[in-house]
Amino acid sequence: MKILRLSIVASVVALASCDAGLPSENATNDFIPSGFAAPLSAEEYDSLSSTQKYQVASKAAAAVYKGIPVEDFFDLSAGLANPTLSSTASTYLQTFRSSINNELDNATVAQIQETLLGLDENGNPDPDLQKYNFSNDGKPKEEPYALIAEYPASRTSFIAAISLFLSNTIMFTCAEEMESTNPNDCQKTYSFLVEQITNRVGIRQIIRSYMPSIMNWRIGRSGQNVGVEGLEEFLGLFDRAEDADRVGIACQDVILLPEDQNYELSSTSFPNTEPQVILQEDTNGDGIGDSGGFFITRCDDFYNVVSGHPLLLPRVCEVVVNYMMAARSTDDRLAMCESLVNSGMNTFEDLFKGIIFSREYLMNTERVKGFDEFLLPTLQALQWDSRTNSGSIDERVWRNMASDVNNPLYMGDMAWHTMTLKIGRVPEVPTDALSFANFHKAARENVLMNTGAYRGRRRDVNGQDVYLPGLFFMSDEVLDPTLDGDDTEDDAVKPDIAAMSPADFIHYLFLTVLQRQATAEELNGLLVDPGSPILVNNHLDQDADGNDIIRNFRQDDVASIVFDYISRLAETYYVKAVN
């Protein structure tokens, strides 16, 4: 490749900020942007109220599909109106960032794989032993969710999450909806991203490797269209028809075979020999390129131009920021990308960490959540266990949401398909009446009001009687070891929950899903108003001192009412600003 003009290349790598900010314990290897993307500092985090700290921590974790149970963050015995942090909460953000900088050890990964694959005593997969049930065709779309849910916070889980995110963008979608693609392309694209990012390969090199792949060609299909889409997706250059034609000529020897030859990628023995000029600038505004540009003769030259182009990193950043900061102004999104690129962003880990830990994201960004972004963190905060086998969030939860068109969790009905659409997910979560009605219905009826899935209960798991602890209940044998060995493990209310006043219990539920306490108006409506379903259904009692308490073992009934209420609040469906 001969580069005609290099004048637009001005390599600026900003120095990392002297204030490394809160998150990094390993600043030499960690990406700390400055300017608009600067991380929330330790001082800023320390200055927040306890509840705000929980909001910030939960927001960071949710960005990679993780949730934080209230009892992990607060000392429940101190009440929740003005909560006291648990011993680890004051440094949660630091700890979280440290976690996602460190990979899981092989033994842990192997153990999780064993859980997912359901290996028997001989090491062979046994579907009956699998923790989750996957569909045959949809497995590539379902397994990433299972992995993200099972991996503890770590670099491993972080890379799984951002690879899934990228697989849902126009840049790396496997476009399963297209005739020329198949589910295996989804698996290959996702695995490619995980492997490359894990090996710390830079964004430019990843895109250079991806462009000639069969996954990309099955979407582009012709040389001309690989040109069109390469310029649009990776450089943000639209309306470059003449350039795309020249790419088509340079790629004339690369051919995607037709359906009856399984859409294999092939080539001829007649490559182009005449250099083509692309990406010339139109200096006089007449619509015709007249200055600079790049010579390309073969398809590889085009890949090199794109992956080495100055617009590549800003465009990649733009695609991701358009999702993560969807409701922010264009100027703000622009400032975020300028800041990240000028700070030397090089890898996808840099990009996502730069956004997620930035002050602007954590404190000031507010946008609608995608359903998966709601579901996974909420399930974790609810202390859900799929083996409770309750409704749609049972062992089939991931296939229900990713693949099963007849299930109420199916994200396609929310216009939030995973690894399906040729253009990837649209940046702003769809809130048209139908899409949102499906989101609301799934969240309300299949998750929040499905208390059996997270209350804590005894279940038969693979032929064994197991007590699965949850949000309210635990095994009585844990509380009273003298019961160990009796025939059954029965429900006992967790001591901290049992000791809560009704108001604190309501706060507990609000914090779990909304990351805020109930307001005085809400407490009045739920606990004082005579028409409140909690009172009408007689869920309150009084202790020996005459204080109101939640009637024993009615915690799940109260939760069903409170979560029904919360599901009716618009804010439930938002990633919220903390400021």
Next chain:
Amino acid sequence: MKRRAFLKTMSASGTAIFVPSSLTLQSLVNTAHAAPVNYDAANVDLNQLTAQFPTLERLPQVINIFLYGGPSELSGNLSVIGDIAAASQSSYENAIPGITRLQNDNNGLITPRAFWSGAGGDVMEFLVENNYMSVYRTMFKRIIDTRSHRQSIFQNQKGSTDTDVTPGIGTRMAVVMDRFRAAFDGHPLLDHPDPGIGNNRLLSELILPFVSFEGDTTFFQTDPDAVVPVGLRFNTLDNDFDNPYLRDNDGNGTELEALANLVQSPAAQARFQRVTDAFTSRANLENRIQALSDASNQTLPTVTEVADQADDVDGANVLQYPNTGFADRLRAAVTLAVENPDSLFITVSGSNGLGGWDDHNNGADRYPDRMQNLFEALRAAVKHIKYSGTQTAGVTQTPGMLARRTDNIMINVIGDFGRRCNLNGSIGWDHGNCQNLFTLGGEAMRPAGALGKVVGTTQRVGTVGTNNQVQDPTSTSYDFEPMALASTIYSGVGITNPEVLTADPDMDPGGQGPIDQTVPNDQPLLF
């Protein structure tokens, strides 16, 4: 220099090294966006509409089918296929045997009107022959000749070359109707055939006037400079009229909803506006969908005219749609239009997802079947409309038991763009420009002679043996911009100067007027 050209120059300049070009452009356009749609310059006169079209009983209803990805125009235009095939890089006859021969010549595929038999062409012949449809072969972008999906979809669905931060066609309609509501309130064109709903209605009383069967869509892209009242905002429905708007296990609903409404202050509603609006739509639709669902479960009409009793009726001549996903969507859209006369603008995706017609490959095998399925569904749709309306002899009511004329229901079919006519190495077609408009039904809102013809003539242009060969309008042919279709739709609701809604201050200050539906047939019968 035009404003947009200037902005593009700026975005490509050296200052943009670390800035995504689209973001830079967007940023500049946002700043420069000082010319919002000039709604107030519109003029609305429903009386003029009824004077022009005396049989028009109520406001026109438009079903707009968009073929995402941009279909090849060849299914509806093989008029110069001989020249195209001779100049193509890949052999047409090898890929599609018979494509260059007339139907009466050894199993050729060219129909009398130069449609593609096997790619919907025989159905097109039926539809044109029986005055159900006209085909315009020269919908052509001259002002901005973009071949990008994104820009083309924006241009076609916003009805303007000004696509940056601008509203969709449905939004433009809604805003004008709201601003000129006095022209609509109480007008007989808003009368409803259901006596329980009745006459002398206000614009704000229309039920589901704007509906998408494709989820969120650019057709209803909002306008940052104009507010659409809740009653005129678009809603989304699914094929089966499923009712996810209905809450199950809602025994505590009254109390909890009251508390939620009490707690969510105007400030909170504004803060969470998008979801607040979605909740409002949910509540509005909760009970209305059931009636539509009931209507959709009724038996389809009986086809009584002999000429129509072919292929898509059962033994008792009851109409049947093909068993395809698209037919399900179209049936739902037609059911909505027929059973809810207030639905004025309905959008339907002509593919299962974006990109369905983007045939860079598979031109020979997948495209013809897909086009055939499309037209078989359209044939059922026009019969569904015809045999539901009292304008047809012997018909007294719709399947949902409304006594109404249905000849105000029009269907339009377009896509992103046409494609190149060169068959590429993957036996497909890359992006082009000139495309077909298929327009069906709506006799009561069209001038005489508007249906039953083929308009527009094309020629192959481009270097023989290269990929960049397309069909362009001939120098004497009638052609029109995509914005003309938007303008036609606007004129249907009584907007007498629709070009003001399609204007672009920089690229097209005068805007585009409606399609001239009086242009005569251009396609002589080939045999």
